[in-house]
Amino acid sequence: MKKILVTGGLGYIGSHTVVELQNSGFEVLIIDNLSNSTLDALQGITNITSVAPAFEKLDLRVKADVSDFFKRHQDIAGIIHFAASKAVGESIEKPLLYYENNVSTLVYLLQECNIHKINNFIFSSSCTVYGEPDAVPITESAPIKTAMSPYGNTKQICEEIISDTCAVSDVRSILLRYFNPIGAHHTAELGELPSGVPQNLVPFITQTAAGLREQLRVFGNDYPTPDGSNIRDYIHVVDLAKAHVISLKRLLSEENASDLEVFNIGTGRGSSVLEVIHAFEKVTDQKLNYKIVERRAGDVVSVYADTVKANNVLGWSAQKTMEEALASSWKWEKKVRNIT
Ligand code: NAD
Ligand code: UD1
DSSP, X not given: OOEEEEETTTSHHHHHHHHHHHHTTOEEXXXXXXXXXXXXXXXXXXXXXXXXXXXXXXXXXXXXXXXXXXXXXXXXXXXXXXXXXXXXXXXXXXXXXXXXXXXXXXXXXXXXXXXXXXXXXXXXXXXXGGOSXXXXXXOTTSOOOOOSSHHHHHHHHHHHHHHHHHHHSSOEEEXXXXXXXXXXXXXXXXXXXOSSSOOSHXXXXXXXXXXXXXXXXXXXXXXXXXXXXXXXXXXXHHHHHHHHHHHHHHHHTTOOSSSEEEEEESOSOOEEHHHHHHHHHHHHTSOOOEEEEOOOTTOOSBOOBOOHHIIIIIOOOOOSOHHHHHXXXXXXXXXXXXXX
């Protein structure tokens, strides 16, 4: 059984990925500092898979602790690196926090990869690296645009750091550029639990439906799209999690075509904000309180993935619908809020 290190493995995407890894027979070791997660996720993973993954509370910013960790674990076959800070607005307020937490931690991990000959590395990137695209759907060869936030910039810098490292070492990496992850595990044992007021659309929708928020604001209906609201590619988190397992197997079996590969992980389908709201209303059979307000600064008009490369080269495609994702998000929200 190959041992895989999952950093940020108690977070939203990491915890779902640990489930899929364990279901595929991998032994998982999780590092997380619990800065944006709780031990409930560990219990959730254990409840779903009947296997408790190994877990160490560790802050990847502490280089000495990272070094000590790898000295104690010499048998790691691959790393999936989720741990990072991800709030775009906060990154504008606290850029250095983002550069330290997202960039320094990557450097420390890659240094350990070189020391301990851990050659398989999967990285959480984002479609944010494309900025406002010239054309949709976006292929992986689309140009990287100037980042709109320090968060987005960290993803670009991290991609470059990994690329430079792969060029001169034995490390082989797959960069997965996620589009908009939504949804929860169908058991409602795992899901997204943003701290404070949600910035992302779907958690705001479910919290509004649950009565925690009075009203959802739709940021603009005057964009050049069919209904005037922004278009995004909403990908079910379980489909996204499975893309990591497939990528890992690709690296472990040395099927990768080059030392650095990049894949878009989305559905290939664009949905507008209003379409998401109406799908949520249909799936949950209730009206959502929302109003149209002015545009949000920094929003791109329309972004969705060209998934041909992920489909044909990686052999992965999204299986779940947006409706399934929204239903699972609502089930999770109800469980968390004790709504029957
Ligand atoms: P998350 O915040 O739920 O998970 C990240 C986890 O990393 C958390 O459990 C947090 O406690 C942990 N962590 C943060 N800093 C750490 C540190 N210094 N040491 C140890 N643990 C640390 O976020 P997520 O949504 O699961 O995102 C995972 C990754 O995917 C991130 O790199 C994020 O930037 C990227 N990503 C997310 C989205 C999205 O919409 N959720 C989209 C594109 C890319
Ligand atoms: C945002 C980040 C992106 C990050 C992604 C996932 C920005 C500019 N981009 O993407 O870097 O990778 O989150 O974490 O912040 N919306 C509303 N009302 C709301 C919330 C959102 O109308 O209360 C709309 C937005 O205008 C957007 C869509 O819903 O059109 C999706 O928004 P969001 O979930 O925040 O994701 P992105 O903006 O695509």
